[in-house]
Amino acid sequence: MTSTETDILTTVLDQWKSAVDAHDPQRVATHFTDDVIFQGLHPYSVGPDSVAAYYDSQPLGLTAEYTVLQTRRLADDLVLGYLSVDFAFTDRPTLTVYLSVILRRTGETWLISHYQVSWLGDSNPRDHS
Numbered sequence: 001m002t003s004t005e006t007d008i009l010t011t012v013l014d015q016w017k018s019a020v021d022a023h024d025p026q027r028v029a030t031h032f033t034d035d036v037i038f039q040g041l042h043p044y045s046v047g048p049d050s051v052a053a054y055y056d057s058q059p060l061g062l063t064a065e066y067t068v069l070q071t072r073r074l075a076d077d078l079v080l081g082y083l084s085v086d087f088a089f090t091d092r093p094t095l096t097v098y099l100s101v102i103l104r105r106t107g108e109t110w111l112i113s114h115y116q117v118s119w120l121g122d123s124n125p126r127d128h129s
Contacts, residue, residue, distance in 0.1 A: 061090035
């Protein structure tokens with residue numbers, strides 16, 4: 001039985017969200033491939049260690065709520081997702097970003113192999129991260 005692109009995406013991103021909400025950067029990193037290209041609101045990095053470092057630098061209490069906007073099956077083992085994500089903080093306004101991810105199947109597991117945040121706001125996004 002094959003899963004739909006949305007099922008695959010939400011399975012992985014629900015796990016990512018759970019780890020982000022728990023401020024567990026090492027667990028966040030387990031949802032990324034060994035060669036992930038990661039672009040949050042800071043300069044890009046490569047590999048799960050850099051993902052863990054990025055999320056470790058985020059403030060306690062950060063939570064993520066996402067909405068899947070579009071999905072595409074790029075190949076049997078690749079799924080593209082485009083999402084809106086609200087990152088909520090305890091001490092400042094919520095930051096809404098757009099997130100593009102590519103998930104790659106490795107064996108029976110789907111992992112994030114590319115993560116690209118776009119922020120379309122009118123102030124410096126670093127004020128929020």
